[in-house]
Amino acid sequence: MRPSPRLVAVLAVLPLALAACGGGGTSSTPAAPPSIADASADNRPVKAGGTLNVALNADPDALDPSSATTLVGREVFASMCEKLYDIDANSALVPQLASALPEVSEDGKDVTIKLREGVKFNDGTPFDAEAVKKSLDRHRTWEKSARQADLAAVSKVTVVDPATVKLTLTQAFTPLTAQLADRAGMIMSPKALDAEGDNFGANPVCVGPFKFVSRTSGSEIVLDKAPDYYDAAKVKLDKLVYKIIVDPNVRAANLKSGDVQVADQLATTTVKSVQSDPNLSVVSGGGLGYYGLTINTGNANGSTEEPGKVDTPLAKSPELREAFDLALDRDVINKTVYNGLYEPDCWPVPMNSPFRAADLQCAKRDIAKAKQLVQASGVPTPIPVTLTTPNDATNIRLAQVIQQMTKEAGFDVKVQTMEFVSALEQGKAGKFDTLLNGWSGRVDLDGNLTNLITSKGTNNYSGMSDPGIDDPIKQAAAESDQAKRTELYASAMKKAAEVRGVLYLYHNKYYLGTQKNVAGIQYFEDGLPRFVTAGFAA
Incomplete structure (x- = not known):
């Protein structure tokens, strides 16, 4: 089976112009002032260790990839629940837990996905095709799942071998790879699913650079560096703490005081004051929604x-x-x-x-x-x-x-x-x-x-x-x-x-405020700060 021309043609048009902003439509107002940088341009070396405190603008719903529906939940998932696919800095679809882009049959109804090998979940359970099938079937069929529509075209998931799954579709579904680059493509530990069932979101376990430790509703979510992560050498931070700070002025004030080192979704009313602080930086992302x-x-x-x-x-x-x-x-x-x-x-x-x-x-x-x-x-x-x-x-x-x-x-x-x-x-x-x-x-x-x-x-x-x-x-x-x-x-x-x-x-563009000594954050058009390579500048 070879990569289908159907797939190649679609993937070729998916990247969006990151430099484009404003103009056209109803307004000539720029979506982001030129003084706001692209986070991916920060290539400073990062030292090992430390805790990064990140302010979120709202409390996520359940941290269950099958049922979750919030953007702030996706931000947390980006640090602890990897997907079969992801997007890169150019908004192109790239493999993450898959090892390559899907192979699609000529009629578009059979999609074969090769998986990374030697990967473990954050509880040490091996990641393999059986685990992928278990998660995808849960996304598709669980009555509480919000992913059913995302995967409605999938009629069956088959384990071909430990490193290969085949998805059988009722009809050709061109957006499938993009769906698998979001929560529908997040793979959960089968051991944790068996243990937690419907309560998986209270103690989630996936593959990711950080693992879930605890959550205090309305206050904070704590993650630790995951020792079993397949690319653990790339991860510099010891701990990530997401703090729930709803008020935008308080969020900006906490960033300025250093109580948090990163603040997501700065209110546009606070962007200018954060920019003017010599110890802080603002980077922009988002724009797809x-x-x-x-x-x-x-x-x-x-x-x-x-x-x-x-x-x-x-x-x-x-x-x-x-x-x-x-x-x-x-x-x-x-x-x-x-x-x-x-x-x-x-x-x-x-x-x-x-x-x-x-x-x-x-x-x-x-x-x-x-x-x-x-x-x-x-x-x-x-x-x-x-x-x-x-x-x-x-x-x-x-x-x-x-x-x-x-x-x-x-x-x-x-x-x-x-x-x-x-x-x-x-x-x-x-x-x-x-x-x-x-x-x-x-x-x-x-x-x-x-x-x-x-x-x-x-x-x-x-x-x-x-x-x-x-x-x-x-x-x-x-x-x-x-x-x-x-x-x-x-x-x-x-x-x-x-x-x-x-x-x-x-x-809406998303504006991420950071202490200037924080480096290595990736921030793309999906508006999800990625901390896999983040840390404090060396």
Whole structure:
């Protein structure tokens, strides 16, 4: 079996232009000022030893690769749960626990993956094809798994030999390698799975440069250097401690004081002050994802259930959703809430993505038309809307700006705050009217659409269900021609834009603050700081 032309063609277009920022679309504001460096350019030597304290902007959900859904959880996984594949500094897919890119049959339905040999899990258990099968089957079939949609095309996982697995697909699925470069490709210790079962997330064991030690909810997650890691000589730090610091000003203050040496997702309001500190540096990453406002249009009983009737003004009226959308000024939101450091947009595909069709444009704010639509709806004004938001200062500020903008069109937005993971749980359960939430993004656009806007998707909090969305996305996943995939995805996104279950606001860059004596961090477009080679400068 040889690498398929289907695979080679797709992988060739996946890298995104890391240097591109801002411009086009709705704004000419740069996504990152030129003074902010690329972390991968830091090649200073690192000395062995030490503890690195890293501030996270939220508490992750369960540290179980099968069920987890948060970006901060992915940040922690990056240090302790390796995947079959990963991305590099150019956003190209590369082997991680696999030893090579997949070999794909001509019909695209048989995918063979060769594995690294001589690898151990962090509990000393051998890593082999049986372990890979056990994890992939759990991702695919466990009722609590959020990976089912990621691997829906996989009908069977077969152990060929100890270093080879074969995935049998129901149809060709071009995004598979990209899916296996995220949580769907994380492989868990079979010994730990047998011991912990559904509670694996309380004591997770994978292959990684660091191993899980302890977690104090809302406070910290502690990892130690993993002695059984296959590339342990590359790992310099003795310990990683993730500290949960939700308030962005406190996070920046802790970085300045040295209580933490790294702070993730600096609020754009604190980037300048961190940059101006002679002892600190700021590096940028991310950009593959988006942030937006989800409107509950049909999530009556949970995102994975059949859509039902939602009795709110916005749910019942596409015209009111259009009016709400037209009342928003994405450029002003970027400037007033984010200091112009993000990239305003109304689509879930990055500006510089090879999947970005040329005709995906955004309408400007039109308050006059918004008022007309509100008046024509016949719904008495002010129209009540409840906006649920995570309880950090930046999201609350965003909610307040949306509240003021939409008030001009005749909406009365009440802001409801709650803890981040609780907000996601409410979203999945359909217990909301509108919700601020985002997605950290994937290199293959399928990862920004399937499971997020298709029927019964785990993260389809809006409850959208439309063949005009589902069918082209499914067709694109089975298609190897890049131009055809782009066309199909554009068709699905345009239909979703008519439904307006999600009002996309911007693509957010992530800003990582570090003490200047910290070196060796890798920070790519997925926004996940990698500490495998990190430490204190020698």
